[in-house]
Amino acid sequence: MKYLDEYRQRSSIHKLAAQVNDTVTRPWTIMEVCGGQTHAIVKYGLQQLLPAQLQLVHGPGCPVCVTSLEIIDKAIAIAARPEVVFCSFGDMLRVPGSNGDLQSAKAAGADVRAVYSPLHAVRLAEENPDREVVFFAIGFETTAPANAMAAFLARRKRLRNFSLLVSHFLVPPAIESIGSAADSRVQGFLAAGHVCAVMGYEEYLPLASKFRFPIVVTGFEPLDILEGILMCVRQLEQGKHEVQNQYARAVVRSGNMPARSMLEQVFEVATQDWRGVGSIGNSGLQLRSEFAEFDALKKFRPVIAVPETDSGCISGQIMLGHNKPSDCPHFGRECRPEHPLGAPMVSTEGACAAYHRYSRQVSTNEH
Amino acid sequence: MNIDCPIPLATEELVRLGHGSGGEMTQKLLREHVFPHLDNEWIRQGHDSATLPLGSERVVFTTDSFVVSPLFFPGGDIGKLAVCGTVNDLAMSGAMPLYLSCSLILEEGLPVKTLGRVMQSMAETAAEAGVKLVTGDTKVVERGRGDGLYINTAGIGALSHSLPVGPQQIQAGDLILLSGDIGRHGMAIMARREGLEFDSPLHSDCALLHGAIGALLDAGIAVHCLRDLTRGGLATALAELAEGAGKDFLVQEPEIPVSGPVQGACELLGLDPLYVANEGRFIAFVPAHQAQHALAVMAAIRVSSDSKVIGVVGDTPPGSEPGSQTGVRGRAVLKNTLGCERLLDRLPGEQLPRIC
Structure with a gap:
């Protein structure tokens, strides 16, 4: 297929892998921030092409995985209201809250719908004036502009029956948090190409200087990822710590200005709770006061029991790059994609689900 | 470090849509809540159809229900599907399909014209298949309690040959043949539901397969196993058969045909074509020395x-038992264009679209 096949071509990929092998002279640990990249790495088995000295660890960029238990419980409480049509991206439906997931809520009678776009939810609100349509606005800087647009349109259309349950995360504060951790093993980062397509990469420059690690803005196809890795290990081998842009076909330094301006109008930066990691200052987005009428939390004030804390969960260790999914004793045993014990086993972007689906050892039988 | 799971699980389990996906959740539901009540030697065979003794003859018996929405889609409709699905299930046992039943569950408010169109399509497909629709039933449910129209068909076929066909017959060295490109049916339905349009429209592959199977058997191909690819797609079928056979399969991803529109729709919607439903494709396991002959027969x-x-x-992986649920199992391994390998698993539940 045009614009994709070029980036999945065997000969170019093997050539880049050989260059990585030639470049690496000692052990390095690189984190790919985004779950989409984790998915591609394990789906295509890219680790099988790389030198053993180069370790890839999987970052916190899986929106399904980092969404807090509390917000999922609130989502289920809102969805259970008879007047509500609760719309969400598909993967969110199976993330376990304290007591079941959104699919179970649906089976118990809630009107829960998987949609592909928040604008679809806006349309549902227009078509169903007697129902309250709520969209679960989750994700990173990637999904935020479309969610901002939904709130913007809802205000322009004077919709009174539309609201957003917002749980947005920002990437740079997470990188800052990982870089500041005393026991961090990560020496270089592949930043998420689509996040930077929206935001640009200026905000990564101070991070690279402060922590003295290279950051390469990287795409999602196998060729992109290998090129990103090559650019990163070249810097590491040369002792450099710059921000480089591998994904130049989609990313410019200042990002997508109309999208950023839409974000700026609708959202403001706020403290955010990361599942398995904890609270990180200025790492999330919330609706500005001008858009308060579209805030589902303010509209429905869901009351939930205090959720069990995630303090013992290994998901935080995985998302910070300390452990791999296969280090967890539950992995592939009690915790499986059809019966997830934690969020990273749900989305195909979650490191555990990706590992389970694609990269359990082919040479040994694990069941 | 304490790594107990912090998330308590729901106490009362309800049926979810994923239980109907044909993957791991479906199997678990059957294993735990259906089979224990119905245990007998035929259920234990675990096939899509049962081969039964009837006097000195052997007949094959199967049933299937059709709940597709929308009722009409590019390349077919629920009526055509209801005939093809049951005929294909019979064909995969190597049987010649003969008679079908047709039970209709109609929703109050369904235009009778729509019913007429569906029945005409059933009749045309049955005529093409050479099967007779010989009995049936009609029920009507209140508006809002059905999705317009559901159909159940059951079918009987005759076994005229003595060749055993099934996962246990799969042997080391057999080649795995796929009858055409994959993912058309599932993506045609998804594209219609999501309102996606492509330059070349997506058509369901919904088709009768007994002709191709009959030709293989008539040509003297010693077919060891057949499976039509329905819900759960090619990957789920391969994973299940590897497990049932207790053997490892090595599948070459670059050899699996996927059309441009299906690939494009899958990329857009975040789905994997290996797990997308088909309604007119099958895989056949044949001895290597007969593979070229079999391909020539199928090509015609x-x-x-x-x-x-x-x-x-x-x-056979060391220590494996055919059909093992818990011990060492046969595995389906996929080798991609880069030469890297990964395991194919059953579809866990519904294939959920990814966020980004």
Whole structure:
């Protein structure tokens, strides 16, 4: 297929892998921030092409995985209201809250719908004036502009029956948090190409200087990822710590200005709770006061029991790059994609689900 | 470090849509809540159809229900599907399909004209298949309690040959043949539901397969196993058969045909074509020395004219038992264009679209 096949071509990929092998002279640990990249790495088995000295660890960029238990419980409480049509991206439906997931809520009678776009939810609100349509606005800087647009349109259309349950995360504060951790093993980062397509990469420059690690803005196809890795290990081998842009076909330094301006109008930066990691200052987005009428939390004030804390969960260790999914004793045993014990086993972007689906050892039988 | 799971699980389990996906959740539901009540030697065979003694003859018996929405889609409709699905299930046992039943569950408010169109389509497909619709039933449910129209068909076929066909017959060295490109049915339905349009429209592959199977058997191909690819797609079928056979399969991903529109729709919607439903494709396990002959036979028949060898059956993994649910199992391994390998698992539940 045009614009994709070029980036999945065997000969170019093997050539880049050989260059990585030639470049690496000692052990390095690189984190790919985004779950989409984790998915591609394990789906295509890219680790099988790389030198053993180069370790890839999987970052916190899986929106399904980092969404807090509390917000999922609130989502289920809102969805259970008879007047509500609760719309969400598909993967969110199976993330376990304290007591079941959104699919179970649906089976118990809630009107829960998987949609592909928040604008679809806006349309549902227009078509169903007697129902309250709520969209679960989750994700990173990637999904935020479309969610901002939904709130913007809802205000322009004077919709009174539309609201957003917002749980947005920002990437740079997470990188800052990982870089500041005393026991961090990560020496270089592949930043998420689509996040930077929206935001640009200026905000990564101070991070690279402060922590003295290279950051390469990287795409999602196998060729992109290998090129990103090559650019990163070249810097590491040369002792450099710059921000480089591998994904130049989609990313410019200042990002997508109309999208950023839409974000700026609708959202403001706020403290955010990361599942398995904890609270990180200025790492999330919330609706500005001008858009308060579209805030589902303010509209429905869901009351939930205090959720069990995630303090013992290994998901935080995985998302910070300390452990791999296969280090967890539950992995592939009690915790499986059809019966997830934690969020990273749900989305195909979650490191555990990706590992389970694609990269359990082919040479040994694990069941 | 304490790594107990912090998330308590729901106490009362309800049926979810994923239980109908044909993957791991479906199997678990059957294993735990259906089979224990119905245990007998035929259920235990675990096939899509049962081969039964009837006097000195053997007949094959199967049933299938059709709940597709929308009722009409590019390349077919619920009526055509209801005939093809049951005929294909019979054909996969190597049987000649003969008689079908037809039970209709109609929702109050369904235009009778719509019912007429569906029935005409059933009649045309049955005529093409050479099967007779010989009995049936009609029920009407209140508006809002059905999705317009559901159909159940059951079918009987005759076994005229003595060749055993099934996962246990799969042997090391067998080649795995795929009858054409995958993912058309599922993506045609998804595209219609999501309102996606493509330059070349997506058509369901919904088709009768008994002609191709009959031709293989008539040509003297010692077919070891057949499976039509329905819910759960090619990957789920391969994973299940590897497990049932207790053997490892090695499948070459670059050999698996996927059309441009299906690939494009899958990329857009975040789905994997290996797990997307088909309604007119099958895989056949044949001895290696007969593979070229089998391909030539299949190439002459329209529904299987693009058949290809996609993989090979390897040895039995040490310690494995055929059909093992808990011990060492046969595995389906996929080798991609880069030469890297990964395991194919059953579809866990519904294939959920990814966020980004």
